[in-house]
Structures are given as C-alpha cells and as structure tokens.
Amino acid sequence: MRIQKSAEDYLETILRLTIQNGSVRSIDIANELGFSKPSVSTAMKRLRENGYITVAPHGLIELTEQGHTVADKIYERHVLLTRYLTYLGVSPDIAEQDACKIEHILSEETFERIRKHAESRIPDTQDRPE
Secondary structure (H helix, E strand, O other), X not given: OOOOHHHHHHHHHHXXXXXXXXXXXXXXXXXXXXXXXHHHHHHHHHHHHOOOEEEOOOOOXXXXXXXXXXXXXXXXXXXXXHHHHHHOXXXXXXXXXXXXXXXXXXXXXXXXXXXXXXXXXXXXXXXXXX
C-alpha cells in the first residue's frame, strides 16, 4: 500500500521527536511542523486507524512496527540526501529543504544508487542515522 507524503512526514516527525525527547504528544508534532492542533489530531486519527501509531490514554504517541518501517525508511533517506546535497555544495538549509521533498519521490533503485555513490565518497554515510 502506498502511503501519502503527508503521512510519511508525520511518521518521520514522530520518529525524530521520539529520538530527541523520548516521548511524543500531538502538541509536540504541531509545534515541530507548525500545524494546528486540530490538523494534527485528524492526521493522528488516520495514522492510528491505518495501524501506523498507537496513542496511549495519557496522549503519548508511539509508532507501531508498520509505522516504524515507514518512518525509518523516510528518515534514512532524509539524512543521507541532506548529507549528500551538502557534500555537493548545497547550503545546509537548502539541502535540508530539498531532501525533505526528494525523499518521498525517489524510487528504491535510484535511492540505492545514490546511497552507494554517497557511501564511497562522504564520511558518515555508512552509519545509520541516530
């Protein structure tokens, strides 16, 4: 099943915030992405209904195995593409913005070729993102 870009962005954000803060609530996602709380609540409901997240009674959001699979993939692409674009001379801010756009549209084949090329030239691209 193909997941939408917005859902991928939410899952990646949940993963990043979990790594940074140890736990995530809807308000954290709203603040991180600059979205309204109602918009985030609607998105969380859809992600929960589709099996990507669980929401505890006290509001903590956690990725399911399925959600982690998607989030890990997108986060890995984001980190590698940002590093690669920066290596090519793109400013860090623009590299970050462009990586966020590119990460969703690349085929597996293209991403694997970029990864292989980057790993042979850029330090730290063989390490998995933390």
